[in-house]
Amino acid sequence: MYGWMGKILDINLTTGDIHAINTERFVPKYIGARGIAARIAWESIPFGIDAFDPENRLMFMVGPFVGTPVPNGNRSYVFGVAPQAYPKPVYSRSSFGGNWGAELKFAGYDGIVICGKSENPAYLWIDDGGVEIKDASDIWGLDTHSTQRVLMRKHGNDARTVTIGPAGENLVRISVILTETKSSAGQGGFGAAMGSKKLKAITVHGTKGVKIAHPRELMKLREEVANLVRPKKEEPEPDHVQLGWVKFPAGTTYRIRRAHNPCVGCVSDCYAWSQFLVGVPCKVQPNTISGQIQCQALMMMTWGTSKSKHAAETSGRDTWINQGVEGGFETVMLANKYGLNIWELCVGIQLWLILCRFKGVFLGEELNNFNQDDPEFWQSLWRKITYREGIGNILAEGAVRAADILGGKRFLRHIAWGQSEHGAGRGAWDFFEFPKWIVGALLWATDNRDPFSDTGHKYAVLSSWPNIRERLTIAKKIYETEEAVLPLQEEITEGDVKEDQMMQAYRGKAQAAIWHQNRGAVIGSLPLCDAVFPLIISEHTPNGDGDKSLESKLFAAVTGVTITEAQLDQRGEMIFNLERAIAIRNGRTRQDDESIVPFFKEPDWTKGISIDESRFTKLLDEYYVLRGWDVQKGWPLKQKLYQLDLKDVADSLEEMNHLPAQTIDRRGLAR
Amino acid sequence: MTKTKRAWVFEQRKNRRIVIQPELCSGCRTCELVCALYHEGESNPSLSRIHVKRDFFEAEYIPVTCLQCKYPPCYYACPVDGALIIDKNTGSKVIIEEKCTGCGTCARICPYNEKDKIIRYNPQKTKCFKCDLCGGNPQCVKACRWMALKYE
Numbered sequence: 001m002y003g004w005m006g007k008i009l010d011i012n013l014t015t016g017d018i019h020a021i022n023t024e025r026f027v028p029k030y031i032g033a034r035g036i037a038a039r040i041a042w043e044s045i046p047f048g049i050d051a052f053d054p055e056n057r058l059m060f061m062v063g064p065f066v067g068t069p070v071p072n073g074n075r076s077y078v079f080g081v082a083p084q085a086y087p088k089p090v091y092s093r094s095s096f097g098g099n100w101g102a103e104l105k106f107a108g109y110d111g112i113v114i115c116g117k118s119e120n121p122a123y124l125w126i127d128d129g130g131v132e133i134k135d136a137s138d139i140w141g142l143d144t145h146s147t148q149r150v151l152m153r154k155h156g157n158d159a160r161t162v163t164i165g166p167a168g169e170n171l172v173r174i175s176v177i178l179t180e181t182k183s184s185a186g187q188g189g190f191g192a193a194m195g196s197k198k199l200k201a202i203t204v205h206g207t208k209g210v211k212i213a214h215p216r217e218l219m220k221l222r223e224e225v226a227n228l229v230r231p232k233k234e235e236p237e238p239d240h241v242q243l244g245w246v247k248f249p250a251g252t253t254y255r256i257r258r259a260h261n262p263c264v265g266c267v268s269d270c271y272a273w274s275q276f277l278v279g280v281p282c283k284v285q286p287n288t289i290s291g292q293i294q295c296q297a298l299m300m301m302t303w304g305t306s307k308s309k310h311a312a313e314t315s316g317r318d319t320w321i322n323q324g325v326e327g328g329f330e331t332v333m334l335a336n337k338y339g340l341n342i343w344e345l346c347v348g349i350q351l352w353l354i355l356c357r358f359k360g361v362f363l364g365e366e367l368n369n370f371n372q373d374d375p376e377f378w379q380s381l382w383r384k385i386t387y388r389e390g391i392g393n394i395l396a397e398g399a400v401r402a403a404d405i406l407g408g409k410r411f412l413r414h415i416a417w418g419q420s421e422h423g424a425g426r427g428a429w430d431f432f433e434f435p436k437w438i439v440g441a442l443l444w445a446t447d448n449r450d451p452f453s454d455t456g457h458k459y460a461v462l463s464s465w466p467n468i469r470e471r472l473t474i475a476k477k478i479y480e481t482e483e484a485v486l487p488l489q490e491e492i493t494e495g496d497v498k499e500d501q502m503m504q505a506y507r508g509k510a511q512a513a514i515w516h517q518n519r520g521a522v523i524g525s526l527p528l529c530d531a532v533f534p535l536i537i538s539e540h541t542p543n544g545d546g547d548k549s550l551e552s553k554l555f556a557a558v559t560g561v562t563i564t565e566a567q568l569d570q571r572g573e574m575i576f577n578l579e580r581a582i583a584i585r586n587g588r589t590r591q592d593d594e595s596i597v598p599f600f601k602e603p604d605w606t607k608g609i610s611i612d613e614s615r616f617t618k619l620l621d622e623y624y625v626l627r628g629w630d631v632q633k634g635w636p637l638k639q640k641l642y643q644l645d646l647k648d649v650a651d652s653l654e655e656m657n658h659l660p661a662q663t664i665d666r667r668g669l670a671r
Numbered sequence: 672m673t674k675t676k677r678a679w680v681f682e683q684r685k686n687r688r689i690v691i692q693p694e695l696c697s698g699c700r701t702c703e704l705v706c707a708l709y710h711e712g713e714s715n716p717s718l719s720r721i722h723v724k725r726d727f728f729e730a731e732y733i734p735v736t737c738l739q740c741k742y743p744p745c746y747y748a749c750p751v752d753g754a755l756i757i758d759k760n761t762g763s764k765v766i767i768e769e770k771c772t773g774c775g776t777c778a779r780i781c782p783y784n785e786k787d788k789i790i791r792y793n794p795q796k797t798k799c800f801k802c803d804l805c806g807g808n809p810q811c812v813k814a815c816r817w818m819a820l821k822y823e
Contacts, residue, residue, distance in 0.1 A: 068714045069704040069814065099700070099727075106715065145728065157725075180727045209715025215708045219814070226816050260730040266699045267816045276730040290729050 001027075002213040003064030003559035005108050008036070009131060011124070013197055014054060014116030018131050023110045028561045029645070031571055032063025033111070034093060034524035037079035038578045040113055041091055042649065048586050051083040051189075052171065052196040054117040060104070060162070060202065061112075063527045064559050067105030067210040067264070069218065071225040072529035073554070074264040076101030077185075082449070083173045083196075084189035084344070086400050086418035091582045092449045094185035095527065096162070096177065097263035100204060103160040107206030118198040123163075125155060126204045136200040141166060143337035144178045151203045163201035164191040165339025167386045171195050172396040173418070174344040174385075178336065180261060181291040186341040187419055187450050189398070213560030221554055226267040228538040228546060254279045254288070261292050268532050283327035283375050291333045296342045299428065300335070300350070300378075301328025320354050320372065327375030334379050338386040343450075345382065347413050347428045348399035348420040355411035363406045366391050415444050416596045423452035423460060430605035433489045434497070435505035436463045441600050441611065442513040442623060445593040446634075448583060454530045455520030459512055462537050464489075470537075470544035478536055478548065479515055483508025494607045506615040510623040518572035522551055525575060574644040577636050580629075581649050584658050590634035593620065630660035686762035688739040688823060689721075689802070689809055695819035698725055698732035702811035702820065709810045710800070720802040721811050722788040734819065736811075737789050737802035739763055745777035745790060745801075763804040766790075773797040 004027055007020040026036045037059045045057050058080045065073030075095045082092035104112070108129045118133070121140035125132045139147050144165040151161045160179065167175035168191030175191030176184035194200075212218060260276035278290045293301075304319035323331055335342050350372070357368050370377045384392025394402045400414040413421040413428070421427035424444065425437035429452070432440060439459055443451035452460070462478075463485045465471040476482040486508070487501040497505075519534050528551065535546035549565045556562050563571075580588075600611035624631045628640030638659050641650035653659040703719040711718045721736040743764050749755035754770035755777060757763070766777070778790040778799055790801045804822075812820045 067704075069701050069708065102700075106717070149728075207715070207717035209707065209711070209713030209718060211713050212708060215712065218708075219705065219810075222814065230816075257730050260697050260732070261727055262697050262699045264700050265704065266697070266701075278729060292730070 002211050003068070004032070005105055005110050005208070005210065007109050008111040008113060009109050009126075010113045011131070011133070012116040013114060013118040013122065013133065013199065016133055018133070020109075021113070027064075028559065028563075029571070030575065031522065031525035031555075032065075033061035033077040033527050034079070034521055035571070035575045035578075036111065036525075037061045037077065037093070038575055038582065041079060042578060042582055044113075044115075045081065045091065045582070048089060049081060050089055051081045051085065051193050053081075054197070055115060056081045056193060058114045058190065058193050058197060058199075059111060060114075062101040062104055062110060063525055065526045065528065065554065067102040068212055068558055069222060069265050070528070070554055070558060071222050071229075071265060071267040072263070072532045073526060074099075074102055074266070075527045075529055076104070077524065077527060078177055078188070078190045080188075080190060080193055082188035082190065082418070083171070083192040084187070084341075084398055084418040086398065086414075089586060090417050090448050091579065091586070092188045092417065093454075093524065094177075094188045094190055094449070095454060095524070096179060096183045096185045097529070098160070098179045098183035098261075099264055100160040100162050100179045102264045103158075103204045103206055105206070105210050106208050107204050108208045112202065114197060114199065117196065121198050121200055123151070123199065123201040123203065126202065126206075127155070127159075128206050128208065139200055140169065144339050145181070145337055147201055148180070151201060155203050155205060159203050159205040161201050161203045163339075164194050164199075165337060165386070167339040167396075168192055168195035169200070170386065170388050170396070172340065172385060172388070173398040173401070174341040174348065174396070175339050176341050178339055182294070182297070182336050183261075183263075184336070184339075184341075186343055187453065189341065189344075189418075191339050191341075212558055214557045217557040218554070221550065221557055222267070224547070225532070225535065225550060228535055228540055229268045229532050230540065254281070263529065266529070268529070277329060280329050281326055282330040283324070284330060284379055289330065289333050291329070291336065293329065293332060296346055297332040299346045300332050300342055301325065303346070321350060322373045323375045323378070324373075331375045331378045331382070335382050338382055340382060340386065343422070343428075344398065344420055345385075347422070349381075349395060349402075350378070351427060352399055352403070352408065352412050356408040359411060361408040361411065363408055364391060367406070415450075415599045417447075417449055419450040421599075422450045423456050424600065425604040425606060426599070426602055427605070429460075432460065433606045434492060434604055434609040435487060435501075435509075436460065436485075436489065437600070437604060438505055438509050438611075438616070438619070439463075439484070439512050439516075441596060441616065442509060442619065443517065445596045445620065446513070446580075446623065447517070448579060451517075451520070454524055455516050457530045458534055458536055459516050465537060465544065467544060474537055474544060474546075475512075477545075479508065479511040481508040481511055484512035492607060492609075495609070497609055502612065502615070506612070506619045509619060510626050513623060514626055515569075517576050518569050519548075519551075521572035521575040521579075522568055525572075526551065526555065528554075570644070574646060577641065577644055578646060578649060580636060581641070581646070581653060584635050584653065585656065588634070590620075590624075590632065593634055633660055635660050685760065686739060686741055687804060687807075688763075689736055689804070689812060690821045690823050691734050691736070692819050692821070693731075693733040695817050696723065696732040696734055697817045697819075698723060698727070698730070699817070701814050701816070702734060705810045705814040706802075709805060718791075718793065718800075720791070720800065724788075735783075735785070735788055737764065738783060739802075739804070744780045744782065748776050748780040750774065750776055758803065758806070761804045761807045763802070765803040766799055766801055768796070768798050768800070771798045773799055775799060777801075 121136040123136040147163040162179045171192045173189045176186045178184040255278040257276040403409045423440040425432040475485045538546045703716040706719040707715045724733040812822045
């Protein structure tokens with residue numbers, strides 16, 4: 001078999017049973033990571049169980065591209081019922097980069113499915129096919145970096161480890177699974193799922209190889225991608241760079257390294273301003289630290305409103321947090337070492353506390369009297385959350401559960417599924433203007449997690465593309481309607497949207513959302529990095545055209561399975577529908593999808609526009625019809641599932657009375 | 672030893688090599704994968720002729736490969752006639768797989784062969800292997816997006 005290694009590990013920690021599942025059972029139909037995991041979840045996760053149930057599966061999956069020189073194809077995924085999910089259990093996913101996934105392929109596996117619960121702390125040691133469950137009592141309690149150092153000393157420098165920190169051990173619902181200095185599966189809080197299984201780490205080393213069907217073709221495609229994503233300008237000198245919105249003072253005593261520690265085979269300038277800082281002096285501890293930071297880490301260091309007046313009115317100041325480079329970096333690295341989810345700390349907790357204090361909502365003495373520019377306050381708060389001390393015990397349940405107890409829910413940046421704002425124009429991405437956040441709302445409504453880190457990034461890029469002519473033609477080419485990016489954000493004046501603009505804003509958005517969701521499922525299965533793929537737009541071609549058929553070409557080059565772009569997208573649609581079926585089995589209905597609407601009723605932070613509920617309801621209707629789903633319930637129709645080759649899924653949903661009795665007309669629309 | 676190996680012969684010849692700038696290396700390991708893919712037909716760093724020494728905690732990445740010495744100890748030490756030759760066009764020191772017995776003399780004598788990462792041993796084939804500059808078109812240099820490798 002080309003691309004795939006042929007075996008998936010199935011480990012039961014309760015009994016200590018280890019055996020292998022044949023990957024050929026799932027491929028090429030389910031492609032890889034996200035597809036295979038959805039199938040396994042459908043078959044083996046019992047209905048409606050909680051994330052901390054021993055029967056919950058924690059799945060680490062890699063796809064055919066991992067461990068090969070496919071550009072940006074080396075991400076690994078974690079799946080399972082997510083501890084962070086709110087209010088009810090949700091099957092979700094999260095991904096991380098680094099070298100671990102490639103090492104797992106070299107050890108001969110396409111994934112690891114873990115169920116059960118170990119009695120004592122344990123870690124997995126996978127060495128070239130051999131698997132051992134080992135005692136982890138000596139590393140239990142160590143931070144993520146020390147754990148990796150200890151395991152590398154034990155198993156050699158080339159071994160790679162994914163691990164949880166003390167946060168995951170203490171079942172903090174916003175904890176991550178981390179590898180290297182900062183690559184982590186954050187959203188979903190899978191660190192706690194791993195902690196509930198008493199599994200501290202998985203260390204992998206391998207010397208096998210991934211076979212590739214057409215190596216020459218692959219190298220040609222690699223060059224093509226590298227040409228399309230190369231940086232426009234010459235890279236600046238490595239010292240004294242502007243790091244996102246953080247300016248580094250001249251003459252710093254530490255070194256800044258551009259684009260270091262990428263995933264295997266990366267060709268892009270790791271998405272938003274990834275930098276490696278070496279030897280930064282700390283503010284609180286007498287020490288120096290090194291590590292990598294990315295956009296969310298920058299937000300924890302220094303963060304404020306980008307250009308919006310409304311945000312300043314909501315929060316009382318332009319710069320919400322300014323811990324400085326040194327102090328902020330220490331705070332960020334501490335969160336990484338504890339194994340906490342920086343996005344949730346930042347958008348979920350930091351911003352919520354700041355807004356509540358400004359609006360005079362009393363959350364408690366400790367949470368209302370603080371200096372947000374003081375790294376020591378945040379660091380002590382992270383410690384309390386990690387070890388569940390005092391107020392930290394409440395915050396460790398995640399911002400939305402904490403707000404249920406403490407109050408201040410109005411100022412929470414929580415949208416749905418226990419996860420905080422991203423791509424909704426009212427918080428982290430306040431630059432995401434009307435009408436773009438309407439697609440954001442659709443994605444949030446119908447996905448199982450924050451959709452903007454593996455599905456929606458490229459819509460954000462396209463809809464903000466500076467050249468308007470290119471923006472419209474490419475939108476027309478991809479979504480078959482240019483209304484997906486209309487009305488132009490440049491033509492909307494603040495607080496005054498004309499009727500025709502308002503009507504246009506709710507048209508053509510469903511097509512964009514569906515296209516990105518289907519493609520997102522493909523990209524999550526291959527897997528590819530969403531910073532580059534789908535490559536719909538590029539600065540280096542005359543018309544701004546990217547090449548959206550790259551996924552299928554790369555798939556054919558690696559696996560030897562010839563497939564057209566449309567067929568691959570249909571596989572994506574199948575995977576998305578299968579994930580929907582899992583959600584439906586756990587009780588998901590249209591009501592749950594619509595639970596995002598109240599958040600969007602708050603005026604957005606750039607132009608003060610709120611969602612028009614009746615129009616959005618109609619848009620959601622349109623989305624369901626285009627998807628071939630029932631409009632009342634939001635459930636896939638029998639015919640749709642049959643058409644997607646998910647016959648057994650349809651039959652088993654029918655048995656549960658979860659299959660609406662409607663048909664799809666000749667155009668493929670639900671009626 | 673049946674053949675005569677004389678040093679002065681090389682001084683007249685080309686001696687090309689891969690020049691490494693570690694400060695530009697990002698640590699993406701593409702060179703390793705591409706090398707193994709080109710020579711062995713599979714993506715496998717343990718069969719690669721170039722190796723990136725990695726310390727991800729400090730972001731220290733140092734690619735190491737054969738330096739293509741002008742007076743190569745491996746060449747003089749090889750006990751098998753015609754198993755380790757010098758390519759006429761590039762001056763690279765090439766192990767001929769058919770003739771190599773896998774004795775490992777070259778790997779032991781190489782002064783730069785830290786942890787056996789430059790002249791390596793393939794346990795499946797029971798042969799040694801090392802960088803041969805891909806016959807004048809080094810794939811790793813072509814694939815390095817960060818320009819940390821140069822062919823000179």
